[in-house]
């Protein structure tokens with residue numbers, strides 16, 4: 201992009217941002233007291249400011265728990281306004297389901313006395329290690345005004361399991377082993393039997409492996425035995441047919457693992473693996489071209505150590 | 509959009525990367541700023557460097573799918589003879605926090621001074637390979653890399669798994685067996701998280717010491733065939749491919765040392 205084009209893009213992005221300030225975040229009450237905003241299947245960029253993930257909140261009689269805060273500081277403020285429009289119950293908890301930008305960049309809007317940030321035992325370190333790179337990338341690509349102050353590590357960590365009492369309903373948080381990332385949490389609401397999986401479940405948007413391919417398959421197996429009425433993915437529509445709704449993701453990850461294990465066994469190099477990566481499931485997923493090769497890449501490096 | 513609210517913090521944080529932010533796809537000449545503005549001087553002082561692909565050629569993807577695992581290879585264009593050979597190949601990533609990635613040293617016995625590895629690339633940047641031939645001349649080949657990869661970071665996934673296997677190594681021979689009296693392509697895999705450290709971090713209040721492989725020495729039947737100095741730009745699970753010329757069957761041995769002073773060694777018998 202030339203300098204002048206970049207300038208025009210900047211002006212447009214700023215205009216878009218001010219338009220957004222006026223617009224309210226669209227949320228749907230998918231079960232009693234559970235509100236979800238569904239993101240679009242897009243790459244994070246200067247137009248959407250990184251606001252692409254599903255985010256939302258759960259309302260109890262005493263407390264609100266916000267589940268992921270969005271992909272920009274602005275989206276965090278919009279989410280906060282949406283909570284305040286919806287209920288007079290105060291926010292007590294902000295749960296970050298993992299370290300990815302589209303789930304944590306709205307954190308600062310909620311930082312105030314009485315609000316406890318909750319995350320995986322490894323989240324603080326993952327945030328700290330990634331922050332310098334994420335900041336630079338946000339400046340370069342997202343145009344969302346992100347600063348280091350927007351990274352807010354958890355006050356309370358989930359070792360394995362944690363219950364949050366919201367008054368009249370309990371959220372059961374589970375810290376998973378390396379899967380989508382190495383900081384994944386899932387939540388279960390005992391009142392409505394809804395399983396909030398965040399990026400442990402992708403619907404429509406190709407799954408992104410940034411933790412462990414084998415680990416994800418392992419965690420998915422456990423999650424599939426959870427009796428849930430509905431499940432909330434990190435990307436894509438809320439699904440009612442759990443665990444069948446995980447079939448597509450399970451199939452993709454299983455085939456990916458077979459493929460990378462095969463490539464390692466044949467003695468291929470990483471370069472060859474990237475070149476020869478099968479595109480057979482391309483038609484099943486959005487953003488396949490953007491993420492599949494990186495999944496092959498990390499999956500291949502993981503498979504290299506699975507052999508004796 | 510109110511970046512100006514935090515000038516001090518930002519200045520501190522981003523001083524090193526501002527140039528890259530201001531010009532994501534730099535105009536001609538600008539992309540050489542970091543190199544000409546200090547890196548060349550730092551690593552090669554006043555020695556002349558010829559830019560050409562006549563001695564070595566660097567291959568790197570223009571769009572890196574995963575910034576934590578960018579496959580980079582250097583192909584030698586001249587044979588390793590006793591008269592003239594490639595002594596050292598140095599890899600520099602202009603816009604990484606630590607631009608020096610690695611330096612590989614070869615001998616005439618290497619057969620072919622090719623080397624391939626996986627690197628962390630933090631930004632939009634030139635990656636450079638500089639060869640020093642036995643006559644003391646320097647030749648440079650370069651490629652421009654855009655680190656993408658959506659939400660991932662150039663750290664690597666599941667470093668705990670690498671840590672659990674710390675120091676485990678293996679060799680993989682092309683075709684699984686040795687070919688005598690000719691260059692054999694060999695891959696060395698090292699399990700090591702190879703992580704950059706953090707001083708008291710402002711976000712998490714954590715201190716995390718750096719932990720990365722610094723020295724790699726590979727020998728065959730006791731004779732060195734490739735040695736390297738490496739830094740944190742080398743991906744977690746360091747992985748190197750290179751050649752050596754065996755005269756008879758024997759034992760490949762790798763000895764590595766990390767910045768904490770820990771040493772690891774591994775030997776593997778190889779036969780035709």
Ligand SMILES: [Zn+2]
Nearest residue numbers: 298300399659
């Ligand atoms: Zn994610």
